[in-house]
Amino acid sequence: MLNAERHKLIMDLLKRKGTVKLKNLIEVSDSSESTIRRDLAELENLGVLKRVHGGAILNQSRTIEMSMLEKSVRNVQEKKRIARLAASTVVDGDCIYLDAGSTTFEMIDFLVGRDITVVTNGLMHVEELVNLDLNAYILGGKMKAKTKAIIGGIALDNIMNYRFDKAFIGANGIHMTDGYTTPDMEEALLKRRSMELSDETFIVADTSKLHHSHFAKMFDLEEAVLITNGMNEEEKLSLMKKTSVMEVLD
Structure with missing residues (x-):
């Protein structure tokens, strides 16, 4: 799976669930742990997610609320x-x-x-x-x-x-x-x-x-x-x- 495809997969999962676990990302993308960790670090640098223990969460505005x-x-x-x-x-x-x-x-x-x-x-x-x-x-x-x-x-x-x-x-x-x-x-x-x-x-x-x-x-x-x-x-x-x-x- 290409880098951009993995990034899209990660963000799609985050938008649906709000949080993703590292082990799940490894399974669904058929990628190594080091690859997924690198992807998460790159996406965190872009400000779209935050890495937490065992996975990542979607960055959210403090004042915007979903319907x-x-x-x-x-x-x-x-x-x-x-x-x-x-x-x-x-x-x-x-x-x-x-x-x-x-x-x-x-x-x-x-x-x-x-x-x-x-x-x-x-x-x-x-x-x-x-x-x-x-x-x-x-x-x-x-x-x-x-x-x-x-x-x-x-x-x-x-x-x-x-x-x-x-x-x-x-x-x-x-x-x-x-x-x-x-x-x-x-x-x-x-x-x-x-x-x-x-x-x-x-x-x-x-x-x-x-x-x-x-x-x-x-x-x-x-x-x-x-x-x-x-x-x-x-x-x-x-x-x-x-x-x-x-x-x-x-």
């Missing part, structure tokens, strides 16, 4: 497995908060039949919850057209009317130093408020979010349980020093 549609087609199977594990923590009688994210949206199918109350700031979420006959409330406020999330001052005031047994929150970035982050400050404030109003808080995010840091901090790692998938041992050990981790087994 709900774009999020919903990335890492779909990983999100479903994370969603199933997250939903398994919910018991009858719970009042829960579902953040407006693509992984929290995947939780809804796994909540069918539960005797629970759900509060959400996701327009797509509340429609699906009602369609599946789950007891649901939606926050009032300003709607973000791109992500179908309700945010802003009215939403922050509105959420104070509730208290939650569990909150399930998405994150755009998971960083050992910076904590959980997202591109939008208004959304970060609402995520933080939902954490403060909940007895237990869970971050539901696949490993493509690891090592990323975005503009607005939600809260520190130790303030929530992380539910994720497929970490390498170094990442797992580093995270477990700071927070509780529930990992989907591949």
Whole structure:
């Protein structure tokens, strides 16, 4: 495979998944480890990716956010497995908060039949919850057209009317130093408020979010349980020093 072809393959995989592992790149490109490491170094010098232990992640702007549609087609199977594990923590009688994210949206199918109350700031979420006959409330406020999330001052005031047994929150970035982050400050404030109003808080995010840091901090790692998938041992050990981790087994 030519140099340019390998570079295109690497970038195509990164754009679809957000993160790639070295061993997977070696397999799909039928190349040596030294060749792939050299490719990653060249692409890092171009500023399009960042090398991390065991692979690489896509460089992302701290303030640009993907739409709900774009999020919903990335890492779909990983999100479903994370969603199933997250939903398994919910018991009858719970009042829960579902953040407006693509992984929290995947939780809804796994909540069918539960005797629970759900509060959400996701327009797509509340429609699906009602369609599946789950007891649901939606926050009032300003709607973000791109992500179908309700945010802003009215939403922050509105959420104070509730208290939650569990909150399930998405994150755009998971960083050992910076904590959980997202591109939008208004959304970060609402995520933080939902954490403060909940007895237990869970971050539901696949490993493509690891090592990323975005503009607005939600809260520190130790303030929530992380539910994720497929970490390498170094990442797992580093995270477990700071927070509780529930990992989907591949």
